[in-house]
Amino acid sequence: MGKFIENVQNFGFQILIAIIIAVVGYVFVKLIISFLKKLLSRTKIDQTAITFIISVSRAILYLFIIIIILSTLGVNVNSIIAAVSAAAITAGLALQDTLSNLASGVIILISKPFVAGDIIEFEGLKGSIVSIKIFTTTINTYDNRTVTIPNSHLTKENLINCTKEEVRRLDLKYTVSYEDDIQKVKDVIMYVISENEMILSDPQPTVFVGEHLDNGLQILVMLWIEPNDYYPVYYYMQENVKIAFDKNSITIPYPHMLVLKNDK
Missing domain, CATH: 1.10.287 (Helix Hairpins)
Known part of the structure; x- marks a missing residue:
């Protein structure tokens, strides 16, 4: 007891x-x-x-x-x-994949390689970040598709953040004939550039000769813009440079096929 x-x-x-x-x-x-x-x-x-x-x-x-x-x-x-x-x-x-996504999600949320609203390029996709969650990140592409990406993929592969910096460079290439006046070509392109307020003057736009191609001279154009103006400026330049070339009789060379007919 x-x-x-x-x-x-x-x-x-x-x-x-x-x-x-x-x-x-x-x-x-x-x-x-x-x-x-x-x-x-x-x-x-x-x-x-x-x-x-x-x-x-x-x-x-x-x-x-x-x-x-x-x-x-x-x-x-x-x-x-x-x-x-x-x-x-x-x-x-x-749950190896799930835990990998979770760990990657924490890394993304802490290190902030991108945040909601940023525009990214990843494995052929380009769009803006809609949301960042623990396991997945959702983006909205330019053709209005909603894509959900596992976070582990985003930390393993190379990713481009197009809006991380305040300004972005737009590189363009044009080809003109060897017979065209190079200075005239550069002046025409600079005039097209000056007509668009979205193209920044600081840093200054640059136009110079690139490679000597088989069918003509390559003209390189480098412009500085705000990230959200990238595509509007790109399409503006592509259209208006062609119009300006036509008005100033600047030739854009293209492949020709010569067909010889034998009458015998």
Whole structure:
């Protein structure tokens, strides 16, 4: 009987210690999470990433406290830790792609290689970022298609952010005949450039001769524009340079086929 009472007392003491650990642990987690929220709020990390980091941190801290409580109650936590580790490894193998996308999502949200509204080029796709989530990123292409890309693809492959910088260079190539006056060609192109207010004057546009091709001279044009003006300026130049060439009798050479007829 005395042994039973002693065991009850010991177990009651263990429960009391467990309750104290639970209360202290709960307060400790609240303080840590509160501190972490304040710390992250001072950074430029996206709110989605902050929420994810807070959730994972809270879960890990509570799991740590639960293991301490179980150990205090005399439970063999080694087997629990082993079981949790085995389950985590199994889940990790089964969800390898999902976890890869998750990790990539966190990297994207923290490092910010692009943000919502940026225009990107990726594996033949070009469009604006609609949303960045933990597992996927959604873009809207110029032909109004909505494309969802796994985040792991975006961190593994090369990606071009067309709007990261304030200005962007537009490179154009034209071919003119060897008989045309080079200075006249350059003057005509510069006049077309001067007529468009979207083309920046600083840095200055440049026009110069490129390669000597089989069918003519290659003329290279480099313009500086704001990223959102890229396509409007591109199509403006393609149309108006042709019109200006025609007005000024500048020849755009193209392949000819000579057919000889034998009347014999």
